[in-house]
Amino acid sequence: MNRNTENSHLLYQRDGFLARIILNRPEKYNAFSLPMIQKWAEALQDAQEDQTIRVIVVTANGKAFSTGGDVEAMSKGTGFIGCDEEGVTWGDKAIDRKRALTNYIHKIALTLEMMDKPVICGINGMAVGAGLDMALMCDIRVAAEDARLSAGYVKAGIVPGDGGAFYLPRLVGVAKALEFLWTGDFISAHEAKEMGMVNKVVPALELEQATLELAGKIADSPPVCVQMIKRAVYSAQRTNDLRTALDLISSQMAIVSEMSDHKEGLAALKEKRKPIFTGN
Numbered sequence: 291m292n293r294n295t296e297n298s299h300l301l302y303q304r305d306g307f308l309a310r311i312i313l314n315r316p317e318k319y320n321a322f323s324l325p326m327i328q329k330w331a332e333a334l335q336d337a338q339e340d341q342t343i344r345v346i347v348v349t350a351n352g353k354a355f356s357t358g359g360d361v362e363a364m365s366k367g368t369g370f371i372g373c374d375e376e377g378v379t380w381g382d383k384a385i386d387r388k389r390a391l392t393n394y395i396h397k398i399a400l401t402l403e404m405m406d407k408p409v410i411c412g413i414n415g416m417a418v419g420a421g422l423d424m425a426l427m428c429d430i431r432v433a434a435e436d437a438r439l440s441a442g443y444v445k446a447g448i449v450p451g452d453g454g455a456f457y458l459p460r461l462v463g464v465a466k467a468l469e470f471l472w473t474g475d476f477i478s479a480h481e482a483k484e485m486g487m488v489n490k491v492v493p494a495l496e497l498e499q500a501t502l503e504l505a506g507k508i509a510d511s512p513p514v515c516v517q518m519i520k521r522a523v524y525s526a527q528r529t530n531d532l533r534t535a536l537d538l539i540s541s542q543m544a545i546v547s548e549m550s551d552h553k554e555g556l557a558a559l560k561e562k563r564k565p566i567f568t569g570n
Contacts, residue, residue: 298314298315299315299323299326300312300314300315300325300326300329300330301314302329302332302336304340304342304343306509307342307343307344307345307509307510308343308344308345308347308502308506308509309333309337309340309345309346310346310348310349311334311337311346311347312348312349312350312351313326313349313350313355314350315352316351316352316353317352318357318360319352319353319357319415319416320350320351320352320354320356320357320421321356321359321360321361321362321421322356322358322359322395322420322421323360324394327394327398330398331394331401334346334398334401334402334409335401337407338401338404338406341569343407344407344508344516344569345408345410345508345509346407346409346410347409347410347411347412347502347505348411348412348424348428349411349412349414349497349501350412350414350415352414353414353415354414354415354416354417354418355411355413355414355415355416355437356417356418356420356421356422357416357419357421358419358421358423358424359419359446359451361446391451391452395420395451395452396452396453398424398427399427399452399453402428406517406518406521407513407517407520408429408430408505408516408520409429409430410428410429410432410501410504410505410508411424411428411430411432411501412432412434412498412500412501413425413431413432413433413479413488413497414434414436414437414497415434415436416438416439416440417440418440418441418442419440419441419442419443419446419450419452420452422440422454423452423454423457426454426458426461426487427453427457429520430489431487431488431489431490432488432490432491432497432500433479433482433483433488433490433497434479434491434492434493434494434497435479435491435492435494436494437478437482437488437491438476438477438478438479439476439477439478439482439487440475440477441454441458441470441471441474443471443474444472444473444474454471455467455471458470460527461486461487462486466485479491490504510567512546512549512551512552512567512569513569514546514549515546515551518542518545521538521542522535522538522539525538549570550570551565551567551568551569551570554566554568555567
């Protein structure tokens with residue numbers, strides 16, 4: 291995939307150590323389309339394979355982050371993401387709707403599951419349904435003060451089709467997740483922060499800058515350590531076995547302590563200067 295590509299519904303840009311994925315369907319509040327979903331998964335894969343990229347940032351153009359499934363397309367019976375370029379619909383039968391999720395939308399979640407690089411999301415305006423799920427599956431979320439979040443599925447008579455039932459309880463706990471999913475109510479950015487759904491809330495005009503500054507700070511850290519920390523944290527969530535967690539971290543420590551980034555970090559601490567990490 292070209293490192294700097296444009297699609298009418300999604301922009302993918304490389305900026306130093308950062309890869310930027312920008313949802314770009316503002317007239318539809320960044321509701322999903324097939325081209326958007328396809329490029330989204332491809333961009334994530336490209337960023338993972340590109341050794342110069344250390345952090346991925348996901349943001350959106352317009353007044354909303356994403357309202358998820360295209361309501362207009364669903365009401366016409368063409369599924370969650372409309373139809374493909376050849377006019378083949380993905381909503382006429384139940385098996386078609388399942389196939390649309392598995393073959394397209396779920397690819398983003400599954401690609402993120404395999405990524406060891408940090409993924410940071412900046413949430414502006416509304417984040418609803420699968421649009422919110424796309425933010426929840428990132429590692430860190432920064433929200434604008436005017437952001438409004440809702441699961442929304444139940445109000446459309448559907449279930450969390452993009453992983454919301456998986457991600458949300460891990461962030462806010464089971465009881466809060468169920469209340470949020472069952473009511474479909476909107477909450478403010480500050481309420482989302484109190485629940486643990488987002489990490490930071492900033493003024494709307496400062497969202498992009500704050501998101502990029504956080505990404506840049508992480509990108510300046512030793513990349514192998516950052517990736518290993520991500521692996522260690524998520525692996526620990528999947529096991530209750532302390533010995534397994536400690537075995538993994540001791541193996542990681544044995545590796546990173548032999549790297550030049552470790553020596554650079556120690557030297558910078560001793561010399562009271564900013565370190566320059568190369569990933570070696």
